[in-house]
Amino acid sequence: MRNFRNGKRPFCPSSSFGLPDEMIEKGKEAKSISEIVQNGNSFKVTVTTGTKVLVNEFTIGEEAELQTPTGEKIKGVVTKEGENKLKVNLKGIESVTELCGDKIINTMTVRGIAYKRISKRI
Secondary structure (H helix, E strand, C coil): CEEEEECCCCCCCHHHHCCCHHHHHHHHHCCEEEEEEEECCEEEEEEEECCEEEEEEEECCCEEEEECCCCCEEEEECEEECCCEEEEEECCEEEEEEEECCEEEEEEEECCEEEEEEEEEC
C-alpha cells in the first residue's frame, strides 16, 4: 500500500477538462490523499479529498467501470508500461500515473493541454 499527498494544484481551464468552474476553484486549494493497493495485476485506488472519497478498482488489460472526479462512471481499460506506469484513456482524456520512488506523478492530457500533479509519499 502506498499513500501520497499532493500540494496545491495549478490552474487548468475548466472548459478543457469538462469540470465546472466551482470544482476547479475548490480543487486548487484542496489537499488529497491517494492510496494505491496492488495485488498482482489488480489495483484499488482510493483518493480522499476532504469528505469526498473516490474509489476505482481495476485489473490491468481488462475493461472496468472507472469513476471520474466529476462522479461520472466510464468504462475503460487501464494498461501498464514498464514496472511503474499506468495509462488509461477516458472520453478523450489520457491519464498517466507513474510511481517514482517516494513520488507519484499523474499527468492528464486533453486536446494538447496537460495537467500534472506530483504527490509525495507520507
